[in-house]
Amino acid sequence: MTVATASAATDQEGTGIETRELCLWYGDFQALRSVxxxxxxxxxxxxxGPSGCGKTTLLRCFNRxxxxxxxxxxxxxxxxxxxxxxxxxxxxxxLRKSIGMVFQRPNPLPLSIYENVVFGLRIHRPRSExxxxxxxxxxxxxxxxxxxxxxxxxxxxxxxxxxxxxxQQKLCIARLIPTEPEVILMDEPCSALDVEGTRAIEELxxxxxxRYTIVIVTHNMAQARRASDESIFMLLxxxxxxxxxxxxxxxxxxxxxxxxxxxxxx
Amino acid sequence: MNLPPAPVAGxxxxxxxxxxxxxxxxxxxxxxxxxxxxxxxxxxxISAILFVFGIFFFVLRExxxxxxxxxKLGEFFFSTEWYPTSLSNVRYGVLALIVxxxxxxxxxxxxxxxFGLGAAIFVSEFCSDRWREGLKILIExxxxxxxxxxxxxxxxxxxxxxxxxxxxxxxxxxxxxxxLLALMSVPIMVSIGEDALxxxxxxxxxxxxxxxxxxxxxxxxxLLPAAKNGLLAAILLGVGRAVGETMAVxxxxxxxxxxxxxxxxxxxxxxxxxxxxxxxxxxxxxxYQVLFIIGILLFTITFAVNLVADLVVKGTAKG
Ligand SMILES: Nc1ncnc2c1ncn2[C@@H]1O[C@H](COP(=O)(O)OP(=O)(O)OP(=O)(O)O)[C@@H](O)[C@H]1O
Ligand SMILES: [Mg+2]
Numbered sequence: 347m348t349v350a351t352a353s354a355a356t357d358q359e360g361t362g363i364e365t366r367e368l369c370l371w372y373g374d375f376q377a378l379r380s381v382x383x384x385x386x387x388x389x390x391x392x393x394x395g396p397s398g399c400g401k402t403t404l405l406r407c408f409n410r411x412x413x414x415x416x417x418x419x420x421x422x423x424x425x426x427x428x429x430x431x432x433x434x435x436x437x438x439x440x441l442r443k444s445i446g447m448v449f450q451r452p453n454p455l456p457l458s459i460y461e462n463v464v465f466g467l468r469i470h471r472p473r474s475e476x477x478x479x480x481x482x483x484x485x486x487x488x489x490x491x492x493x494x495x496x497x498x499x500x501x502x503x504x505x506x507x508x509x510x511x512x513x514q515q516k517l518c519i520a521r522l523i524p525t526e527p528e529v530i531l532m533d534e535p536c537s538a539l540d541v542e543g544t545r546a547i548e549e550l551x552x553x554x555x556x557r558y559t560i561v562i563v564t565h566n567m568a569q570a571r572r573a574s575d576e577s578i579f580m581l582l583x584x585x586x587x588x589x590x591x592x593x594x595x596x597x598x599x600x601x602x603x604x605x606x607x608x609x610x611x612x
Numbered sequence: 613m614n615l616p617p618a619p620v621a622g623x624x625x626x627x628x629x630x631x632x633x634x635x636x637x638x639x640x641x642x643x644x645x646x647x648x649x650x651x652x653x654x655x656x657x658i659s660a661i662l663f664v665f666g667i668f669f670f671v672l673r674e675x676x677x678x679x680x681x682x683x684k685l686g687e688f689f690f691s692t693e694w695y696p697t698s699l700s701n702v703r704y705g706v707l708a709l710i711v712x713x714x715x716x717x718x719x720x721x722x723x724x725x726x727f728g729l730g731a732a733i734f735v736s737e738f739c740s741d742r743w744r745e746g747l748k749i750l751i752e753x754x755x756x757x758x759x760x761x762x763x764x765x766x767x768x769x770x771x772x773x774x775x776x777x778x779x780x781x782x783x784x785x786x787x788x789x790x791x792l793l794a795l796m797s798v799p800i801m802v803s804i805g806e807d808a809l810x811x812x813x814x815x816x817x818x819x820x821x822x823x824x825x826x827x828x829x830x831x832x833x834x835l836l837p838a839a840k841n842g843l844l845a846a847i848l849l850g851v852g853r854a855v856g857e858t859m860a861v862x863x864x865x866x867x868x869x870x871x872x873x874x875x876x877x878x879x880x881x882x883x884x885x886x887x888x889x890x891x892x893x894x895x896x897x898x899x900y901q902v903l904f905i906i907g908i909l910l911f912t913i914t915f916a917v918n919l920v921a922d923l924v925v926k927g928t929a930k931g
Contacts, residue, residue: 411822416740442824449822453815456838469825469833521823 361428362387362529362559363408368422370403370412377403379583380422385576387427390551390560392570392591395580396606401563402450404580405531408561409445410438427528443470446522446558448532452514454506454521459498462506462517463488466525488523492516492550512543519550530554532562536569548573567607571595579603671911675904682898683905694869696889696899704902706909708869712879715786715872716861717854720793724854725847727794728801732846735802736809737831748803755799759859762792766864780876782866787875789865793857797850804849808842809835841927848921852914858883882906 363385370378377400385391393401406412407424410431424431431441443466454462461468463485467476485502489495494516498509506517515535522530532551536544544566551560551573564570570577571591578588579600587594587603598604683704687693691705735747770791771783778787812835820830836843858881866878867888886903893900 409822411818414818414821439824439826442822447822449815449818451815453813453819455816455819455834456812457834465820465825465833466823469823469829518819525824 360386360388362389362426363561364423364425365407366423366425368404368407368424369420370400370407371419372403372415373417377583378407381583381585383578383585383588385559385561385578387559388556389575390555390562390573391576391578392574393561393563393578393580394565394567394570394606395586397565399580400583401580402533403583405447405533405561405563408529408531409442409447411442411447439470443525444527445529445531446519446525446527448515448518448522448530448535450534451538452511452518454509454514454517456505456507458503459506459509459517460485460502462521464524465521470525484524488520489517491523491554492520493546494520512539512546515539515543515547516550519547519554527558529559529561532560534563534565537565544569567595567609579606581606668911671904671907675901675908678898678901679905679908683902688902688905692869692871694885696893696902702898704898706882706885706906708871709880709882709885709906710909711871712786712865712869713855713881713883715879716789716793716865716881717851719786719790719875720797720854721847721851723790724794724797724801724850728798728846728850729805729843731798731802732805732809732843733831733835736806737827737835748806751799751802754795755803757796759796759857760863762796762860763863766792766860770864774876778876782876782878784864784866785876785878786865786872789861789879789881790875792860792864793854796857796860797853800853801846801850804846805839805843808839808846811842812838841924845921845925848917848924852917852921855917856883856910856914858887862887882910886910 361384364383366382368378368381369376381404393404395401403412407420408426408431412418412420420432426441426445429436455465457465460481464476464481467481467484486495486499489498494513497513506514509517515538519530519535536547539547548569551562554560555575562570562574574591576589577591577594579586579594579598579602581602587598587600589599594603595607598607687703687705689705689710690707691703692708692711693703693705694708695701695703731747731751735744735751739747766788767784770788774780774783774785774788816834816838817830820834821827825833861881862884865880865884867880867884868878869880870877872879886906890900890903893903
């Protein structure tokens with residue numbers, strides 16, 4: 347396998363993810379309607395909107411996990427770092443390797459902490475490249491980056507599913523790091539966590555900012571304001587407004603956005 | 613029992629009090645009916661226990677006299693000489709029968725485990741919905757074939773086939789029995805194995821796929837470790853099925869008391885021996901009692917296998 351993913355073909359302009367006229371149907375139900383947007387590279391962009399408006403659906407288009415369901419149909423274009431991910435020469439494996447995803451409920455694999463972190467390496471690198479020292483380094487670096495190394499370094503062999511939720515979610519972020527993704531997608535990553543856990547994940551997002559293009563779905567308006575550079579407001583499968591977070595919250599252009607951020611519906 | 617308190621004979625008509633939001637008041641008949649039903653269900657549950665112990669007790673009673681008076685346990689377990697009807701020198705060594713049972717079962721498992729688990733993985737992870745339903749029906753059909761019919765197939769299909777393919781004089785042997793047992797235990801492995809895989813939360817699959825794993829990598833690295841207890845239980849239940857199977861192996865293995873040196877040697881199993889000889893042994897005779905002792909041995913083996921399978925499944929629930 348060649349690692350000719352987006353990274354090689356990247357020009358350094360500021361666009362991370364671009365969609366054009368993206369539509370998606372679950373069977374007969376159209377969940378995304380002509381979504382055209384451009385998410386900036388290296389920043390944190392939040393996706394907000396009332397329940398059922400298609401935030402998760404949009405996010406899951408970016409790494410094409412929606413295609414697991416046979417009844418999903420997509421039209422339009424998604425470019426990630428310049429490369430159309432629906433091109434026939436795109437390999438799903440490479441695409442998903444370069445686009446990490448964090449889920450709403452922390453879902454560490456039913457393996458040890460150590461194996462969770464090196465999972466990406468194990469599936470993407472030939473076994474001959476995976477010496478013990480290399481794996482150990484990867485684990486230390488990834489756990490270090492999410493601030494779990496000191497807490498977990500003595501129990502790397504214990505099952506990841508036994509950690510506290512907050513640690514599980516951090517681990518789910520850490521396991522993306524060894525394969526060096528360019529984009530991290532997060533679907534309400536804090537909704538299962540308490541206030542402390544939420545704050546910890548937000549801090550972590552800020553520390554990752556710049557190196558990764560981060561897209562985060564959130565129901566929590568305050569979180570979007572605190573933790574994102576830009577915000578996208580969606581309604582009924584359409585993009586209503588996409589601006590810098592401050593602007594979107596302080597002087598929204600669209601009436602519907604204004605009503606939503608004031609909490610009139612949602 | 614924790615039935616709700618009997619309804620107070622009411623100042624209000626019963627029909628009203630049934631649906632009354634005030635409290636759990638129901639007609640006397642309904643309460644009585646429910647408690648009767650509860651007892652019937654309870655009896656059904658208890659009867660299962662009674663049957664198991666009843667059978668065990670019966671088998672034990674028929675054999676126990678000889679077990680403690682007359683049977684030489686050393687000869688029983690370690691001699692291959694099975695001459696229960698010899699006039700001059702009666703010998704009851706079942707070693708060859710034990711080896712027969714285990715060789716047929718072992719070979720059957722070597723064949724059935726890869727097939728059964730492979731099919732379980734295919735059905736649960738790689739199949740489209742329409743195919744899955746069809747396959748499951750087919751597999752259940754396989755489970756419904758009576759074992760005599762399998763024996764038939766062993767004699768009329770497998771026997772010439774084995775002679776032809778392996779150039780051996782007789783096709784009624786360990787291999788034949790093992791193939792039949794494999795076919796018979798695959799269905800149970802597939803259905804239990806598929807349940808075990810289905811029980812793995814979908815979030816694990818999504819996590820793995822979203823990291824870029826292929827479906828096969830997901831199976832190997834995530835699903836198999838996650839479902840390993842359930843899959844082990846599937847295998848053990850298949851083993852239990854194979855150990856206890858009688859008619860097909862009786863017909864297909866050649867019926868010779870013999871320690872096999874290759875898969876092409878005929879053998880005889882514990883089960884086949886009981887089935888073949890019990891009718892001819894006179895009730896209460898030592899021969900008759902020894903057959904019951906063999907029954908106890910079989911019972912113990914399958915009980916142990918099933919118990920382990922059960923404990924393994926409980927392990928899943930905990931983990
Ligand atoms: N797998 C699916 N099959 C069919 N319809 C689906 C599926 N997933 C989502 N939908 C529908 O698509 C629409 C958008 O769902 P989506 O999950 O993207 O919304 P959301 O904005 O993430 O909502 P929430 O805030 O509740 O998570 C909803 O109407 C939902 O019912
Ligand atoms: Mg959602």
